[in-house]
Amino acid sequence: MLGEAAPSTDLWDDSLLPYDPRDRPSRQYAINGWLATMIGTDRPLVDRVAWMWHGHFVSALDKVKIARLMVIQARLFRSAGLGNFRELVRAVTLDPAMLLYLDLRDSTGGQPNENYARELLELFTMGEGNFSEEDVQAGALALTGWTLQREGGVTFVPRRHADVSVHYLGVDGVHDLDTAIDAVMAYEALPLFIASTIAQELLGIAAEPLVERLAAEFVESDFDIRSLVQAILHAGLTGETAPVVLAPVPWFVMACRVTGARPTSKVVQLLRAAGQLPMLPPNVAGWPGGPAWFGANSLVARANLAALIAAATPAGEVLAAAEGDDSALLATVLGLPIDDFSDESIAALAAAPAGADRLAVALITPEFLIA
Amino acid sequence: MTNPLNRRQFIQLGGGAVVVAGLGACDRDGVGRNAAGTLPTASAPNVTAPVITTATTTAAPSTTIATTGGTSFDGRRLVVVQLNGGNDLLNSLPPTDSRYRDLRPTIAIPEADIVTLSGLGDAGLHPSLSGLARFWDVGQLALVRGIGFEVPNRSHFVSMDRWWRADQLSEAGWLGRVLDGLPAEPSPLFATALGGGAPLLNGRGVQPTVITSPGSFRWVGFDPRWLSAMGDDGADLAGMAVTRSNGRFRPSPTSPRSPVVRPLQRICPPVRAEQPFLKGCRSQHSYWQQTRARRWSWSALEASTHTPTS
Numbered sequence A: 001m002l003g004e005a006a007p008s009t010d011l012w013d014d015s016l017l018p019y020d021p022r023d024r025p026s027r028q029y030a031i032n033g034w035l036a037t038m039i040g041t042d043r044p045l046v047d048r049v050a051w052m053w054h055g056h057f058v059s060a061l062d063k064v065k066i067a068r069l070m071v072i073q074a075r076l077f078r079s080a081g082l083g084n085f086r087e088l089v090r091a092v093t094l095d096p097a098m099l100l101y102l103d104l105r106d107s108t109g110g111q112p113n114e115n116y117a118r119e120l121l122e123l124f125t126m127g128e129g130n131f132s133e134e135d136v137q138a139g140a141l142a143l144t145g146w147t148l149q150r151e152g153g154v155t156f157v158p159r160r161h162a163d164v165s166v167h168y169l170g171v172d173g174v175h176d177l178d179t180a181i182d183a184v185m186a187y188e189a190l191p192l193f194i195a196s197t198i199a200q201e202l203l204g205i206a207a208e209p210l211v212e213r214l215a216a217e218f219v220e221s222d223f224d225i226r227s228l229v230q231a232i233l234h235a236g237l238t239g240e241t242a243p244v245v246l247a248p249v250p251w252f253v254m255a256c257r258v259t260g261a262r263p264t265s266k267v268v269q270l271l272r273a274a275g276q277l278p279m280l281p282p283n284v285a286g287w288p289g290g291p292a293w294f295g296a297n298s299l300v301a302r303a304n305l306a307a308l309i310a311a312a313t314p315a316g317e318v319l320a321a322a323e324g325d326d327s328a329l330l331a332t333v334l335g336l337p338i339d340d341f342s343d344e345s346i347a348a349l350a351a352a353p354a355g356a357d358r359l360a361v362a363l364i365t366p367e368f369l370i371a
Numbered sequence B: 001m002t003n004p005l006n007r008r009q010f011i012q013l014g015g016g017a018v019v020v021a022g023l024g025a026c027d028r029d030g031v032g033r034n035a036a037g038t039l040p041t042a043s044a045p046n047v048t049a050p051v052i053t054t055a056t057t058t059a060a061p062s063t064t065i066a067t068t069g070g071t072s073f074d075g076r077r078l079v080v081v082q083l084n085g086g087n088d089l090l091n092s093l094p095p096t097d098s099r100y101r102d103l104r105p106t107i108a109i110p111e112a113d114i115v116t117l118s119g120l121g122d123a124g125l126h127p128s129l130s131g132l133a134r135f136w137d138v139g140q141l142a143l144v145r146g147i148g149f150e151v152p153n154r155s156h157f158v159s160m161d162r163w164w165r166a167d168q169l170s171e172a173g174w175l176g177r178v179l180d181g182l183p184a185e186p187s188p189l190f191a192t193a194l195g196g197g198a199p200l201l202n203g204r205g206v207q208p209t210v211i212t213s214p215g216s217f218r219w220v221g222f223d224p225r226w227l228s229a230m231g232d233d234g235a236d237l238a239g240m241a242v243t244r245s246n247g248r249f250r251p252s253p254t255s256p257r258s259p260v261v262r263p264l265q266r267i268c269p270p271v272r273a274e275q276p277f278l279k280g281c282r283s284q285h286s287y288w289q290q291t292r293a294r295r296w297s298w299s300a301l302e303a304s305t306h307t308p309t310s
Helices: A023-041 A042-057 A069-081 A086-092 A096-101 A115-125 A133-142 A175-185 A191-203 A208-220 A225-237 A248-259 A266-276 A292-294 A297-310 A317-323 A326-335 A342-353 A354-361 B007-011 B098-103 B126-137 B156-163 B174-181 B224-230 B238-240 B261-267 B300-303
Strands: A145-149 A153-154 A166-168 A171-174 B019-020 B049-055 B078-082 B141-145 B190-196 B209-211
Touching: A023 A042, A023 A069, A023 A248, A023 A266, A042 A069, A042 A191, A042 A225, A042 A248, A069 A086, A069 A096, A069 A297, A086 A115, A086 B019, A115 A133, A115 A175, A115 A191, A133 A166, A133 A171, A133 A175, A133 B098, A171 A175, A171 A191, A191 A208, A191 A225, A208 A225, A248 A266, A248 A297, A248 A354, A266 A297, A317 A326, A317 A354, A326 A342, A326 A354, A342 A354, A342 B224, B007 B238
Parallel strands: B190 B209
Antiparallel strands: A145 A153, A166 A171, B019 B078, B019 B190, B049 B141
16 A cells, blocks of 8 residues: 555744734745744655646636635645545635635536636546536526635535535536536546546556556445556556656655755745746746756756755765766666666766866756656 | 737747748738728628638838847748637627627627727727737738638637638648748758647648747757767757648658657658558568566566566
8 A cells, every 4th residue: 555645744834924914924834834844754655646636627816815725725635635536526616715716616506606616627637528518507596605714724615515416517406516527527538537647646557458458446445536547646656657757746745755955045936937837837837847948047047046056965875986987887776777878968067177067967858857 | 919929929929829831922012901902891700711800001010029040031921829728709800880889798808908000890809908909000901801711610629620721621731832842941949839849830742840938949968969870960040940740741842850750750751641551661660569567558578477466
């Protein structure tokens, strides 16, 4: 079995996170806290999957504004991210930050807001083309009535709810949150969409027969995310992976974990320049992945970050390896296969002064940028 | 609006993206003024065919928009300014149709404030757009109303995809296709996006250079000459700017390679874009048999075998 769902302690201090949309320092604190939590975790898979859900069930601090609510959402992804997908979808639907970000808290029977109902289908569970406009409208009605109280309390207000029965995703009699989610979970497009999304995100797997098998197993497990992730990792073990370009945050976290560096200043500034900051995805679709991360300015920012990480790397086997000329040793201490560095990368390593500079080069070699 | 936009102002357009491309092959008078007829009919919502409206006057073109450096193509540039987000057509170009005021009793633009455009009878400009009127007067402004597609599904993302790809969802960005068709890129900055990414400029083989700010090309604590051994001159902006993201997956045969991308090609030979990734191209490294317990993604394996109870 994979690790238990209970994640290691996160590093946010709630006393520094007031329920105050005007408190700007807490936004920076929330972002830094997530980076530190990911770097320091003793359950890397839990945090890797939580990060994946952040890019999938997107909310963003610039609209939510209350950093505390974004932290609550991040904690949801850490605690429930490897649980049951149905439960996760339900919890995300009623998550305070999500209620704000996609406007469900303002959605009433008299004036249903379709934002969440649309993204629930288009981005979160089945993908565009698998549902109709009528489904979006029906879903919006079924999901009315949930709203947000002060300090993040979520409550159902019956008089705000559309007390009607709708036809939703081919199911009659849908009338509230749970019947709506039942209909979503029963919809045939869902398992393939989710299996494909996770397999692509974690291991770059896109081969159709494999994804179809993973989707079928996902249904058999009654939508157990842990089993799905486990099956994906096993597929990886048997070589069914493809290169995944590491996004700036996962790359930064990995580099810090492997070197032991804990850089402090300029991190957020440089990650922003590299194109990715926790809690600030560009839009509800999350970050564009893959080769989009190889934009020129993004790579310059990564090189500068690599220098920052290398300069903050404490004495130890990584720095010692970078002091020497043995590229195989350097690869090994960085967690790469011993013969991983290409001739070109080895030449670049040799061109950099021994020590921190050479380590910086190693951290932006293609071998380290691609998982 | 009376001063020419300069590059800094472009860059400060944080919410949008500015695309600059030299288009030497274009007919001198072809860009933006090839629809000569005035079509002053108001567009109904969800009209599929756009209504193109231009002034008929012609005058000598004057370049008032700064361009980024690079190759000169007879001094001409195509500049596309994309402002992300929704736009209220009816208040940008308030119609003279009386139904406009009937349906917008509180938010209609007062009639006295509307900027009239000579020769255009059915609409005018929002007062904030008055600076555009002088371009209209010399025949350098076209207004396209009622853009959409059949059976709109109201998905922001699908709609933007269609916009960027000129309605051909299986194709690359509409300007990216121009880049793909060039025998060689004249310079690394030939196609440049300022601000955010610009999917309309993404080709299959060629990617634009995206510049979010000039400062993002500043090296701090890292000497790009260290990368020159990887095959390209990474020592200057141009050298880094040729880091074309798509090069790894399906490079144009002639596009320059970056220090990072070139070695990637050796690892992963170019594949067709419709093949998402080249399956197993790194399996030769037997990654999974190696120790990478401390690597983040792979450390999942460690968690799978050594589960602390809690």
